[in-house]
Amino acid sequence: MSRERLYLFDTTLRDGAQTNGVDFTLHDKRLIAQLLDELGIDYVEGGYPGANPSDTEFFSQEQGLKSATFTAFGMTRRPGRSASNDPGLAMLLEAKADAICFVAKSSEYQVRVALETTNEENLASIRDSVGAAKAKGREVLVDCEHFFDGYKENPEFALSCAKTAYESGARWVVLCDTNGGTMPHEVETIVREVVKHIPGDHVGIHAHNDTEQAVANSLAAVRAGARQIQGTLNGLGERCGNANLCSMIPTLKLKKEFADKFEIGIPDEKLASLVQVSRTLDNILNRVPDPHAPYVGSSAFVTKTGIHASAVLKDPQTYEHVSPESVGNHRKVLVSDQAGRSNVLAALSRSNIVFEKDDPRLTRLIEEMKEREAGGYAYEAANASFDLLARRTLGKVPEFFRVEQFDVNVEQRYNSHGVRVTVAMAVVKVNVEGHVLISAAEGNGPVNALDVALRKDLGKYQKYIDGMKLVDYRVRILNGGTEAVTRVLIESEDELGERWTTIGVSPNIIDASFQALMDSVIYKLVKSNAPA
Structure with missing residues (x-):
């Protein structure tokens, strides 16, 4: 029996970036986009070109995703402007993206109050914007903002917005529960009506979690005929978040009601990496993973x-x-x-x-x-x-070397240009089979200086660690006060791209950091089968 294809659209880098306390760097965005692509997500929405320098730069070059459709987000042309003289639309069309997702009002109330324009002008804006993107050869999606609230107010107008998007050439018409207050039975009823006018394999769902029902609403939309689901990793998003793809993906893959009828682009072996994907995002954001998160939480089983x-x-x-x-x-x-x-x-x-x-x-x-x-x-x-x-x-780690002493100093001074700078200097004394080696190094901080000094000269083991680098450093205070215990997590990477994480805990942040640094180096020697 053939199964229908469901498409997954991730908006972690755009809607998820609106989460309170979340601020993605450009490097973060690139890492997460690759992570989503490797997982098997169909669409990766990278952000809003022109909204901020990071997003603008992100869309200034190709991302090289292997299978995901890289998508730019932005508004339809503004009321009173033409498609050819709207700066925001022009920036979208210039973005190096495979697809464009337009956001368009589909509530008569929102058109009147927020846009202060007419229903006719709103429909024309949708039509013109989709046409302009299609003319540039882009795949087009339209997020029908406030669709469910708008449908309950004036179903004829809400439907006309969705139909205009589809008839103008949009590949996907996405029905948005923007305020997050729609109930699952309402979503199912309304989507069933929509798919009478627009084929279900062109209809998507974008649910917010303000009543803790974003996943339920998304699944209700699928039951009713929608074939694209939008969401975010770990349920990131403004206010209470978006539909959580880390809950959605295993439900679609493992629950008979959906698995027998539908297939998604996530293979079984990638499903088995879902916990790692979820934790990787938390690590990038230096957030504590939710232990009670369904499927991926440390307490889930x-x-x-x-x-x-x-x-x-x-x-x-x-x-x-x-x-x-x-x-x-x-x-x-x-x-x-x-x-x-x-x-x-x-x-x-x-x-x-x-x-x-x-x-x-x-x-x-x-x-x-x-x-x-x-x-x-x-x-x-x-x-x-x-x-x-x-x-x-278990007696299976040799003593490759012994650190006899280390010292770190941090001082503030003026450089040759008269600019005040802070410099860290570290000295590490190690014993390798009776040979004492002393290495010194400067760094932009005490941990960086220690890292460089420790790995500067390990005698006969140096060749095994030359390709190592420290790629992430995270600090978490476990209790309050000036005598707080500090937990340090260090992520390292070798020349083959393999990554591993080590930990140190101490009331002294330098001591905790050095514990983690030592473990990182020794782990690399163990994995490299370095001779003792």
């Missing part, structure tokens, strides 16, 4: 001791609606010794660490993990540090 835990240990399906591994997550059974052992064994298997199940050192590893996590370590976010902790406890 957690069971405590008691009758639930007992049942899960007998058969996971007793309390799991899908397999956690299908989305890249894993189950945890908390508190009991048996549960702790089960979790650690699973983690060791994921890290490809060979072990004997009756090895008494496993108990020591479990206790060590419990103590460290109580002190602030979070090995869920630091795969490489867990790997090293396990290998050390």
Whole structure:
């Protein structure tokens, strides 16, 4: 039985950028666009050319996405202007994007109050803008803003906006629940009416989460005939957020009601990377991942001791609606010794660490993990540090080198141009098989200076770490006050593009950082099979 194709449209970089506290850099945007493309998303909306320098620069060059349609967002021509003399429209047409998504009012009230124009001029603006983009060879989408509220006020006008977009050549007419207040049964009823006038395979849904129903509304629209879904990673978006693609994607893939009828562009192996994708976005934004997020949260498949835990240990399906591994997550059974052992064994298997199940050192590893996590370590976010902790406890990490001393100084001074600058200087003393090596380096901060000094000369191990670089550095304060405990996460990358994360925890931020730096270097030596 053939299945219908559903298309996924991601607006993390545009609508998600309106989240309070979120500010994507140009580098962030490029990383996230590639992440979405690799996941299998059909459309990646990069932002609004002309709205800010970052978005304008982002659209100044091709992004080289392999399969996703790179999309620019912007307004239809302004009332009273022609398509040929509207600066905003001109910038959209000049953007290096495969598609253009226009936002257009579809509520009579919004046209009158917000645009202060007539219904006829609004329809003409839609018609002219779609025509101008089509003439430039672009695929065109039209976000019918306030569609559901507008339909409830004046269904004839709301429909005329959507029909004008479609008849003018728009590939997708997207029905927007802009204020986020429409109920799922209303969405389903209204979309069923719309697809009587516009083919469902040209209709999309854009839902906001103000009543915690954005995902439900999106699925209701699909049931009613819509075939494109717009959303964001982790549900980012203004106010309460947008439909969460990290919840939507596994539901469409794993729930029989949808999986039997529809197919999406996310293959099974990419579905299994969903947790990693979700965490990568949180890491880029330096946000704490929501532990209770459906499918991808660290608590999504957690069971405590008691009758639930007992049942899960007998058969996971007793309390799991899908397999956690299908989305890249894993189950945890908390508190009991048996549960702790089960979790650690699973983690060791994921890290490809060979072990004997009756090895008494496993108990020591479990206790060590419990103590460290109580002190602030979070090995869920630091795969490489867990790997090293396990290998050390099981006696499988040689002492490649020993740091005998390190020192960091930060001073403020004037450069040759008379400009006041802050410079950090680090000195690291290491012992490699009895040979003492001392390296010094300057950096733009104490951690950068330490990183450079540590990796400047490791004797016979230097060739294994020459391709390493520190690509991200995140600090989180675990409690308040001047004596706060600090958690540092460092992400490193090697010459092959492999990335890993290490962790350090200490009341002293420099000490925490150095712990993470050390683990990063040692992990690279272990993975490179460097001789001890």
